[in-house]
Amino acid sequence: MLAAKVRAVERLLGRAVDRVHECPCGDLGYRMKISLRVTRDKEKDGLPRFAWHEPKSKHLTFLDKSFPIAHERINKALPVVLDRIQKDPSIGHSLFETKLHTSLLGDLMISLVYRVPLTETVWSPAAEELGEAVREATGATRVNMIGRSRKQNIVLGNPYVLEKFPILDGDGVSHDFWYRQSAEEFSQPNGLMNNIMLQWAADATRLPANDRPVENDLLELYCGNGNFTSVLSKFNYEYTLASEIGRVGVKDAIWSLAKNKSHQAKVVRMSSHEMCQAFFNERQFQRLREVDLDDYLFRTIFVDPPRQGLDVGSVRILSTHQGQIIYVSCNPVTMKRDIEAIRELSPFKMEIKELVCFDQFPNTDHLELGAVIQMTPP
Ligand SMILES: C[S@@+](CC[C@H](N)C(=O)[O-])C[C@H]1O[C@@H](n2cnc3c(N)ncnc32)[C@H](O)[C@@H]1O
Incomplete structure (x- = not known):
């Protein structure tokens, strides 16, 4: 190719x-940043899952927890994030996009993008807990969490890696x-x-x-x-x-x-x-x-x-x-x-x-x- x-x-x-x-x-693990849609898999169990647009495809493809072209740290984070999205409404409710960005240095940043405004006092403690769980699972030096909706941007940690x-x-x-x-x-x-x-x-x-x-x-x-x-x-x-x-x-x-x-x-x-x-x-x-x-x-x-x-x-x-x-x-x-x-x-x-x-x-x-x-x- x-x-x-x-x-x-x-x-x-x-x-x-x-x-x-x-x-x-090589062909795998090279992407330091990815953006995934979060949508319900109605043909399976109706739970929200990660999905993405494969190159040249107009349709969303559901991800089976891992994204092989993404960096190993992102792949270790994905199942932890998905578990919270499915089980904790403070994280999962009205979520439609998740962006993960890591660096060779070891930082990780997770941006969660919502359809409706977030209640900061509810979202922040849940996101902090999720960030800590991701840090433990991935060994990242730091996990920054960002919650976004229209005109709203909550940053826990740094807004960058x-x-x-x-x-x-x-x-x-x-x-x-x-x-x-x-x-x-x-x-x-x-x-x-x-x-x-x-x-x-x-x-x-x-x-x-x-x-x-x-x-x-x-x-x-x-x-x-x-x-x-x-x-x-x-x-x-x-x-x-x-x-x-x-x-x-x-x-x-x-x-x-x-x-x-x-x-x-x-x-x-x-x-x-x-x-x-x-x-x-x-x-x-x-x-x-x-x-x-x-x-x-x-x-x-x-x-x-x-x-x-x-x-x-x-x-x-x-x-x-x-x-x-x-x-x-x-x-x-x-x-x-x-x-x-x-x-x-x-x-x-x-x-x-x-x-x-x-x-x-x-x-x-x-x-x-x-x-x-x-x-x-x-
Ligand atoms: C391909 S990126 C390259 C950035 C940088 N050289 C790098 O390696 O990360 C192109 C950059 O051009 C900026 N850009 C896009 N349109 C522009 C414009 N009309 N005038 C100045 N900068 C622009 C974008 O914001 C982006 O940062």
Whole structure:
């Protein structure tokens, strides 16, 4: 299946893939976060059960307690949670979705989403008890419980899991990078593969010491919780400016930059469209009052957009860029469209120096890509 996915990417992009990273834990146990519906199994015993949409299926499939592609810790938690859902109305009543999110570090976060408002004095003690039972069953370092309904968000513990990735610098010395992965914000679902992607990005942007320009700055669009920002700004750049649309993502990125001592990096809450307006001096932003874009010399622009790919503003920014572009993509089709758009608009010569595949979701159609693109004068 992986070989076929890689061949399809090569055909689509008209270029050979330089390297394929297989999922380090194989086909099972790789997903650090899952979302399951809770619905009654009327054909069996009428009790609520977990169900999910199998890829390409419109129908819900009931889960037989375990979810093999999810991390072992999630699988140990599932029967404990299901037992409470079925037996304790303070947990199970009007529940329609359960989200489980764990980290390689050992944290676990369980979000229970309800149709009707929760009575906090009833739900919280029951959820606390459930969290403790899950902690005992899974050996998780910490179990955070979240109860949500419309306009209601009860958090017992932290509204995030703590994560840590070891990344090698240019001398082969390992550094730990810390992150908060919040409940409602994007984070890479395959932790082990994310570690590989971070190492790849660190290596791809590293210049030999004797070849490193004095002014060597990074612009990152779609930075999420600062996943790549922390590593790249600390290892390879003098100053970094990163932007992200999500409020919690920005908060987590600021936390991660401080925790990882990536002191020369700034994160601003801006959409890529707004970033484009600021970049071309088309609009002034209060949010950029402490940032003078003219102070930066961006050698690299790093983008990791959602599935729909880059917006027009990002394409405009990238098409005026001379230097390196790193494009991380979860959708080869929009990546191809964007690369072609940049090539068409840019006065510079484009060369795809490296194309790498990361099999984040084995046995599915999805394939994550990383491209190193160089824009040079014609
Ligand atoms: C695929 S995620 C990548 C995040 C990060 N690089 C990571 O590795 O976790 C894409 C991110 O783009 C953000 N985003 C989506 N649309 C955006 C927009 N129009 N402007 C800025 N950020 C956007 C999302 O909130 C999300 O955090």
